[in-house]
Amino acid sequence: MGKRYYCAVELAVDVIGGKWRPVILAHLKEGVHRYGELRRRIPDMSEKMLAQRLRELQDDGLVERIDYQVKPAHVEYRLTEEGRSLAPVLQALYDWGTARAERAGTPIEAPR
Numbered sequence: 585m586g587k588r589y590y591c592a593v594e595l596a597v598d599v600i601g602g603k604w605r606p607v608i609l610a611h612l613k614e615g616v617h618r619y620g621e622l623r624r625r626i627p628d629m630s631e632k633m634l635a636q637r638l639r640e641l642q643d644d645g646l647v648e649r650i651d652y653q654v655k656p657a658h659v660e661y662r663l664t665e666e667g668r669s670l671a672p673v674l675q676a677l678y679d680w681g682t683a684r685a686e687r688a689g690t691p692i693e694a695p696r
Contacts, residue, residue: 599644600670604629604637609667610674612647616662627695646670 589595600606604626611617611625622634629637638661641647646667652658663670685692 596673599646600673602637604633605641606674606677608634608637608641609646609663609670610678612661612663612667613671613674616650616660618658618660622661625695641667 587598589598600609607626607629608622611622617625619634619638622638623629623631626634638647638649642649645664648662648664648667650660650662652660682692684690
């Protein structure tokens with residue numbers, strides 16, 4: 585028997601919660617990305633943390649790793665069908681964050 589939940593939000597936060605998991609999912613919602621692209625889009629996240637969070641998201645069935653058998657190694661990540669089902673949630677978080685930034689005067693910088 586799995587973990588017990590007493591509220592659906594508790595389950596949702598358990599799956600996508602934390603500082604970096606929703607950010608990774610939001611970038612992958614835009615499309616397939618290579619590891620290096622994700623690193624550039626999330627500059628404050630360490631390589632170790634990105635690799636760990638990507639593995640967790642794969643284990644949870646939200647992200648798929650695609651290994652191409654070429655030299656040099658070519659690996660891409662994309663959302664699974666279950667991950668794509670989060671698109672409306674991720675969009676709502678994005679919209680709320682954008683509106684909050686505007687209300688609070690908080691700048692949101694594009695990564696370099």
